Amino acid sequence: MGIDSLVGGTIWDEYSNKVTDLMNNPQNMGEITEEEAKAMGARLIVADFGAESCGDAVRLYWAVDPETDRILLSKFKSFGCGTAIASSDTMAELCKGKTVDEAVKITNIDVEKAMRDEPDTPAVPPQKMHCSVMAYDVIKKAAAQYKGVDIDSFEQEVIVCECARVTLSTLKEVIRLNELTTVEQITDYTKAGAFCKSCIKPGGHEEKDVYLVDLLEEYEKEKMAAGATLGNEGATADFAKMTIVQRIKAVDKVVDENIRQMLVMDGGDMEILDIKENGVNFDIYIRYLGACSGCASSSTGTLFAIENILKEKLDENIRVLPI
Amino acid sequence: MKVYLDNNATTIVDPQVFAEMEPYFVQKYGNPNSLHIFASDTHPGIKAGMERIYAGINSPREDSVIITSCATESNNWVLKSIYFDQILTGKKNHIIVSEVEHPSVIATARFLENMGCKVTYLPINSEGLIEAQSVEESITDKTALVSVMWANNETGAIFPVEEIGAICKKHNVPFHTDAVQAIGKIPVDVQSFNVDYLTFSAHKFHGPKGVGALYMKKGKELMPLLHGGSQMGGYRSGTLNVPGIVGMGKAMEQAIDALDYEMSEIRKMRDHFEDELLKIEDTFVVTPREKRTPNTILISFRGIEGESMLWDLSRAGIGASTGSACASEDLEANSVMEAIGAAEDLAHTAIRFSLSRYTTQDELDYTLKVVKAAVIRLRGISSSYAYAPAGHESGLDAHHH
Numbered sequence: 001m002g003i004d005s006l007v008g009g010t011i012w013d014e015y016s017n018k019v020t021d022l023m024n025n026p027q028n029m030g031e032i033t034e035e036e037a038k039a040m041g042a043r044l045i046v047a048d049f050g051a052e053s054c055g056d057a058v059r060l061y062w063a064v065d066p067e068t069d070r071i072l073l074s075k076f077k078s079f080g081c082g083t084a085i086a087s088s089d090t091m092a093e094l095c096k097g098k099t100v101d102e103a104v105k106i107t108n109i110d111v112e113k114a115m116r117d118e119p120d121t122p123a124v125p126p127q128k129m130h131c132s133v134m135a136y137d138v139i140k141k142a143a144a145q146y147k148g149v150d151i152d153s154f155e156q157e158v159i160v161c162e163c164a165r166v167t168l169s170t171l172k173e174v175i176r177l178n179e180l181t182t183v184e185q186i187t188d189y190t191k192a193g194a195f196c197k198s199c200i201k202p203g204g205h206e207e208k209d210v211y212l213v214d215l216l217e218e219y220e221k222e223k224m225a226a227g228a229t230l231g232n233e234g235a236t237a238d239f240a241k242m243t244i245v246q247r248i249k250a251v252d253k254v255v256d257e258n259i260r261q262m263l264v265m266d267g268g269d270m271e272i273l274d275i276k277e278n279g280v281n282f283d284i285y286i287r288y289l290g291a292c293s294g295c296a297s298s299s300t301g302t303l304f305a306i307e308n309i310l311k312e313k314l315d316e317n318i319r320v321l322p323i
Numbered sequence: 324m325k326v327y328l329d330n331n332a333t334t335i336v337d338p339q340v341f342a343e344m345e346p347y348f349v350q351k352y353g354n355p356n357s358l359h360i361f362a363s364d365t366h367p368g369i370k371a372g373m374e375r376i377y378a379g380i381n382s383p384r385e386d387s388v389i390i391t392s393c394a395t396e397s398n399n400w401v402l403k404s405i406y407f408d409q410i411l412t413g414k415k416n417h418i419i420v421s422e423v424e425h426p427s428v429i430a431t432a433r434f435l436e437n438m439g440c441k442v443t444y445l446p447i448n449s450e451g452l453i454e455a456q457s458v459e460e461s462i463t464d465k466t467a468l469v470s471v472m473w474a475n476n477e478t479g480a481i482f483p484v485e486e487i488g489a490i491c492k493k494h495n496v497p498f499h500t501d502a503v504q505a506i507g508k509i510p511v512d513v514q515s516f517n518v519d520y521l522t523f524s525a526h527k528f529h530g531p532k533g534v535g536a537l538y539m540k541k542g543k544e545l546m547p548l549l550h551g552g553s554q555m556g557g558y559r560s561g562t563l564n565v566p567g568i569v570g571m572g573k574a575m576e577q578a579i580d581a582l583d584y585e586m587s588e589i590r591k592m593r594d595h596f597e598d599e600l601l602k603i604e605d606t607f608v609v610t611p612r613e614k615r616t617p618n619t620i621l622i623s624f625r626g627i628e629g630e631s632m633l634w635d636l637s638r639a640g641i642g643a644s645t646g647s648a649c650a651s652e653d654l655e656a657n658s659v660m661e662a663i664g665a666a667e668d669l670a671h672t673a674i675r676f677s678l679s680r681y682t683t684q685d686e687l688d689y690t691l692k693v694v695k696a697a698v699i700r701l702r703g704i705s706s707s708y709a710y711a712p713a714g715h716e717s718g719l720d721a722h723h724h
Contacts, residue, residue: 052672077705079707
């Protein structure tokens with residue numbers, strides 16, 4: 001609480017000027033017709049997301065050059081509040097000139113950041129972040145349509161908090177590593193639950209498969225189970241006894257479940273090149289991909305995090321060596 | 324031009340009400356409970372205020388009208404007191420409320436549910452009305468209270484309080500009605516129906532904010548929520564809000580005087596305004612006019628999310644309201660629209676215009692122009708409107724012109 005929470009204004013007071021301007025005069029509002037797309041030599045994609053019954057619905061139009069996969073023109077229509085209209089407009093703007101593969105990487109967070117007046121001041125109040133989520137989902141839907149694939153293929157991870165785009169594996173990891181016990185702590189660490197709050201517990205604006213309270217409960221149970229089997233050092237012995245193929249698989253699994261998302265969030269990734277026994281140590285050679293390859297912390301903080309997770313999950317004697 | 328059409332939320336304090344209150348801030352500021360001249364100075368004001376309040380609802384002198392801080396407090400008090408007195412002690416275990424009560428009743432009922440109380444939430448029909456019969460069907464020998472509002476804040480629907488009161492009397496169940504939206508709009512007389520408890524609030528009829536009241540019939544007393552200095556007969560401790568009582572009294576007197584104007588002139592202006600709004604294609608109104616308070620319109624504009632409409636109205640200086648979705652923190656649809664069973668695509672489209680005796684024809688003409696322009700602009704942006712089939716089944720009366 002505190003005075004700022006006690007003396008609230010209207011939610012509109014917290015909109016950035018950009019949001020206000022776009023709500024009053026959306027720049028990319030409208031439709032693209034089949035004829036217009038043809039005239040550009042482009043393929044028309046029309047994707048709908050959301051429903052009026054939920055209070056928000058958006059329709060995205062793309063004219064895509066089939067030769068280059070580039071979005072030549074992008075327009076929208078929206079049933080929604082000011083934030084929904086402004087976010088949809090910004091999303092349509094961000095799509096323009098990008099390839100479909102590039103566009104699919106635009107998230108609701110990018111959309112919200114693009115609507116900020118000041119880099120550090122949110123464009124909309126927390127509960128309105130939800131209204132920008134649709135902008136992300138409709139892009140995926142349009143891209144799936146264009147590529148003729150399932151929309152889920154763009155989302156390898158289960159997203160628990162859509163507003164802050166925090167995945168299930170990240171949440172589990174953060175809760176476990178930091179021994180979190182409250183929703184407030186999760187929010188402090190990850191921003192999950194800070195916005196529309198639907199992901200905290202059942203009964204919010206949207207129904208979820210997994211809630212933050214479930215994860216805390218699960219961790220609590222895990223801790224109790226671990227307490228019951230304390231002293232059973234199975235993991236180390238197992239890893240040492242594994243064949244090289246089994247070891248690679250085990251490392252892969254840990255990377256997939258516990259590490260990759262952390263890197264992907266920053267636009268990076270990693271791959272495992274080799275595992276070698278070196279005395280008592282197991283040296284895992286990795287290669288950073290994407291943003292991680294040039295990142296300063298890839299030889300410090302990120303590396304230690306990866307190594308610690310692998311040590312904890314598999315064997316104390318693991319060392320990670322980036323190439 | 325600035326136009327205020329959100330009078331079901333609150334009203335302007337009438338200048339005459341304010342003038343009567345003013346001396347009680349800086350000249351007659353004594354604590355009424357003290358034993359000196361400064362206290363005595365306040366007593367005539369309190370007495371006059373209370374007399375006017377009693378007269379306003381035609382309360383017999385032997386019944387009690389307790390001044391509270393707001394209608395929310397009054398509503399909480401009734402339900403919680405019944406809980407302490409009847410439910411916690413094991414005498415009864417059940418209360419009945421409607422699905423569309425004000426949050427101060429619904430949220431309190433939910434709280435009591437968590438404390439072990441059984442709650443029946445009565446549904447409303449497609450006209451937004453409670454059917455009295457549903458009350459009778461829900462009453463059991465364990466029912467400790469029926470709480471149904473007199474008029475709904477969103478739609479203006481006037482509930483069958485007379486019939487519900489009679490049913491409660493027949494079954495010997497206490498009856499509480501939240502009359503916040505009724506006073507000053509339609510006649511409210513606690514003696515004409517069986518009403519045991521009745522809630523109201525000054526700021527809904529041109530009185531000050533922060534002054535509510537609870538009427539209690541003699542013999543239907545409640546346990547106090549606030550204990551302490553025994554003010555208000557021990558029912559509600561805390562130093563009396565003297566200017567508030569003076570203001571509520573004056574406002575009540577004026578509201579009663581203006582009731583004919585409200586029932587005839589305001590109704591006419593409302594009806595005309597509504598006729599004009601309904602000329603816009605694909606607009607829907609919930610409760611039939613004759614079953615509504617004379618000042619209220621809850622109207623849906625298909626394809627336009629409520630907050631967007633409020634945004635455009637607000638830019639043009641017009642204050643209206645939407646109980647729906649994005650305008651509120653919980654992002655939920657308008658609860659009344661949902662309870663009515665309106666088509667899902669309309670649940671987020673409702674706008675409430677509520678007039679007062681200060682509303683002028685010029686203001687309504689201006690508002691109409693702004694609404695028409697907003698409808699064109701927002702339907703132009705709307706992803707759903709263009710392809711919504713005309714005359715699409717809505718569960719509400721469609722008006723096409």
